Amino acid sequence: MSGLFQEAILISIFAATLRTMTPLLFSAMGELVTQRAGIWNMGVEGTMLMGSFIAYFVATSTGSLWLAVLAAILAGAVMGLIIAFMTATMRVDHFVTGLGLNLFAGGITLYWFQSYVRGGPQPSFAGFEDVPLPFLSDIPFIGPVLFSQRLLTYAALFIVPAIWFLLYRTRYGLELRCLGENPKALDVKGLSVPVRQYGAVMFGSAMTGLGGGFLMLAFSDRFIADFSAGRGWIVVVALIAGNWKPKGVLMAVVAFALLEAIATHAQVVGVGVPRQLLLALPYLASIILLMGVRFRTGQPAMLGFPYSRE
Amino acid sequence: MSLLPSIKEPTPANARKAGTEETPLALRVEGLTKRFAGVTANDGVDFELEVGEIHCLFGENGAGKSTLSACIFGFCTPDAGQIVVRGQPVEMHSPRDAIKLGIGMVHQHFVLVPEFTVLENIIVGTQKSGWRLDDRAARQKLKSLCDAYGIEIDLDAYVWELAVGRQQWVEILKALYLDVQILILDEPTAVLTPDESARLFAIMRKMCANGMSIILITHKVAEVMQSNRVTVLRKGKAVATVQTKDTSPEELARLMVGREVSFSVNKSTVAPGDTVLEVSGLGARGYWNEAVLNQVSLSIARHEILGIAGVAGNGQKELFEVLSGVRWSREGTIRLNGEDVSRLTPRAMMDRGVGHIPDDRFREGLVGPFSIAENLILGWQRNAKYRSGLFLDRGKIAALSKTMMARYQIAARDDEVPVENLSGGNAQKVILAREFLHSSGLLLANQPTRGLDIGVIEYVYAQLLQKREEGFAILLASEELSDLFNLADRIAVMFKGEIVGVVDPKTATVEEVGMLMAGRRMEAGR
Amino acid sequence: MIRIERRIDANPWWTAGTLVAALAAGMLASALIVATAGADPFEAFRTLFFGAFGSQKAVMTTLIKSTPLILTGLATVIAFRAQIWSIGQEGQVFAGAMAGYLGSQILAGLPPLLFFPGVILFGVAGGLLLGGACAILKTRFGVNEIVSTVMTNYLAIYLLSYLLAGGPWAEIGDGASYQQSVPLPAAEQLPLLFGTKLHIGVLLPFVAAICCAVMLDRTALGYEIKALGTNPVALGHKGTNIARTIIAVMCISGGLAALAGVIELYGVGHRLKADNLVGLGYAGIIVGMIGGLRPLGTVLAGLLFGGLASGAVSMRVVSDIPASLVPAMQGIILLFVLCASVMARYKIVRGTAS
Known part of the structure; x- marks a missing residue:
């Protein structure tokens, strides 16, 4: 293989990594906020799927991609509202809530989708295109990798420091982290625990909705059943593997994205491994990754425990 | 206004x-x-x-x-x-x-975030304006509060680093800070x-x-x-x-x-018999790999109650966990009737006749939604006594619980009542009934009177003393010094995972024990 | 003034009432969803229920459709009662079908009395191993069971996809693009019950439900499962090996789910194909939860949802409403039932305001 070809492949893999990373990163950073606030949201997959479907629906029926992005964010927030109602108000077990929501989202998106299509030809749309940044994209190697991406990918790169700042440098962040560690400490100061948990869950889910929307609008031109294909679960794994810290979560997300990019490219290049087994790689990797993560010092102490005064 | x-x-x-x-x-x-x-x-x-x-x-x-x-x-x-x-x-x-x-309140169980610093614990939720975290004014105010009341504390220390006693000052400062x-x-x-x-x-x-x-x-x-x-x-x-x-x-x-x-404790004078439990050089580590037990040595004989005094969180819980097999020690040996039991599971310890009354009875001793009858066989559910063939013998279990409820004066509508609905005293009696029924020789009782009414405390005293007379060796930890002075034959005082002294309750004073609890070792020679 | 207060004693009538209310609210919300998609909800429900219970043939289809749902529902019951949130039923159904199919290749030619128990054992072993593997991931490596079971679900699905698309079990020839195996010979299909269209596998869920009920209620293992689900700390401190109990629970749960897969293969689909299996595991979670995590309730919920699945076909044909309404309805009803299960622990009292 020639050097030029190898370099092209590498550029393509790294560029794909960034692209693949984008939806995961939006969602992971949102869920980081949710989980630091003590809600162990297992409904990420369903929320992302809902975001994808709504983005598809709005994109094909209005033709506006940015309207679709907005709708996906809203859809995520609505899903967050349901999760918050069930966990913070009804105090249903967090895991069970998430499971229920995933099943709900899987069913209802499929139903809406089939009702929308009704056996006719499936509407499609033209997705987001790369926006090469002037001058920067001309830098060899780095340019095509970093600076020839979708607009939202650039945004995703800014989200990590933004979330870090929110969590560690603002008073809201201190309160959020307090919720996850000991919500009673806020309650006894007269601050409402549910109000803040609603906020955190809805923010996180809106971000996941955005991730689902981007997944739809940048990677595909049509919806299929189980479109998000486990990416929401990858986000859950990334949080655990990243020890609930912004930098750690970022690294976990990059690792998954890189793996997926390599798997996709391996198909194209044609290695002697069946396609399905390559596709299964991220799932296998996440199990192995979790086996290695033994110490969870960053896990919020009250993560997953419904709060009540009793 | x-x-x-x-x-x-x-x-x-x-x-x-x-x-x-x-x-x-x-x-x-x-x-x-x-x-x-x-x-x-x-x-x-x-x-x-x-x-x-x-x-x-x-x-x-x-x-x-x-x-x-x-x-x-x-x-x-x-x-x-x-x-x-x-x-x-x-x-x-x-x-x-x-x-x-x-109006402010300092709760009995501290409402602190161990992962936060003292300062963060105090200011969280109090800042009313601005979105950036701002602690300059808070530092100043806290400094003057500390000076005024003579409280010494490092505002930037993490709460998990502080001893339990010092955490109390954080709670006080939280209230003072709110004026x-x-x-x-x-x-x-x-x-x-x-x-x-x-x-x-x-x-x-x-x-x-x-x-x-x-x-x-x-x-x-x-x-x-x-x-x-x-x-x-x-x-x-x-x-x-x-x-x-x-x-x-x-x-x-x-x-x-x-x-x-009339708190007259009828303690008979029985001479201690053979040594039942012998612990030497026990050491264990906690979640953060900190030493929770350090060089603990003790022994208890038949007909003897060894009291453990100490402020909560000085290793008593860990000691009981190691002795009952729930936690493994890093070093040291435990001998039970001469046999080395240093690395045995709870199951093996129970089979050797060790009874355990845990300090957190609803969390560690009982299954809340289970009935009194079911809780009486907790840990013994696979025992042939309570089975007929493959199945649990409900008749036998019901008969047992009837007997136990009568013998231990457990007040409940019937034996089907979930124990989570029982009062603390009745729940404790269920544990006593179970542990006394299935143990022989050694009884580990951690805070057995915690949260109980005086009537029930009297009852627990009588039961423990009766077991002592029957020949049990009893390890009794209590934060109430009166328990230990009433019951124990010797009192060992724990501080930071170590036994800092052993005194005779007949001659020692509360002040002496108090000094030891604060970590002042006994002078050599005593 | 009306207040909500915690109950001390569970009242079975109140519990049942909240459940019925949740089902009704779920139906109502589903009707709204149908309306959002521009269809007539009354028409949808009419054809749905007629297709489920309206004729002898419909009832038989319902029985066949509910068979795997009850089994995966029971798998859910066993795991969730122990508060082990395994959602690996989906992958275990696949594993059961795959292992069962492997069994047919090894045991082919045996007399039916040996062949069927043999392949069923193969299938059950497949799910049992998959469940057990996730249990060991949890107990040895601290991997959250929700995550590990989701991941193994995907692994099982991709494995089947590999085996059937160009892999060793793919049907060669015209059907190759359909991702399926060759059909099983007639001798290897489960026999039918006295001249009906029902294969004998429809009896299994009922037997399994009784076994589960007795196990939970009357045996030491059942005692341990319930204690694990309510206070694992006390159970462990009192000498029960928690890790072993978790492994036992996930093996049993995996085996039950796998049973659904192997019965589906030999009784209904008669060939290995992902489309026949997909969704059975996830639906089973809903069935088990709506059944109140009780074996008997699960049988009833399974019959209800089996009915909906069978009615969905006629609904699509008669009213042109997508059959995927059923999973959507299941999800909606589940959310309501979850809220109801919390409400069941409270009571509404008329307080005297001061």
């Missing part, structure tokens, strides 16, 4: 002196009633708090002290009655309302050494001198005697309010229990 002549507003300097004729009231509670799921926790309670006084709420567990304070702090809303703060009737729906009225006028302290000395308790009382008096008023919840008579007034609660009712200087410990105890307390 500001337009009214503020005669009821406390003015720090002269609040107490000016009010000798008619001391202004900081708080008045009238006819407060609160019910929880059919249980009346407070029944028409009247209560007054004068400005600048330390007013004790005194009573047994379940007498309604915590409920009353929770209502005053806005944590729960009373079903009937009224709360009047500085002459204004108020309605509180959350602690937010209470804090606005200048409270009325402070409720719920059993504040439970985790303090006698020395630290004295310092706490000094700080409380300083607060009162500055015009604050304090409600002190306690069940320890010695602490009540340091207050200005006492209100005694019994079964949800306020039975008396008296000036402390006009009363005596005996009278208070009688008021609390509602009858004459």
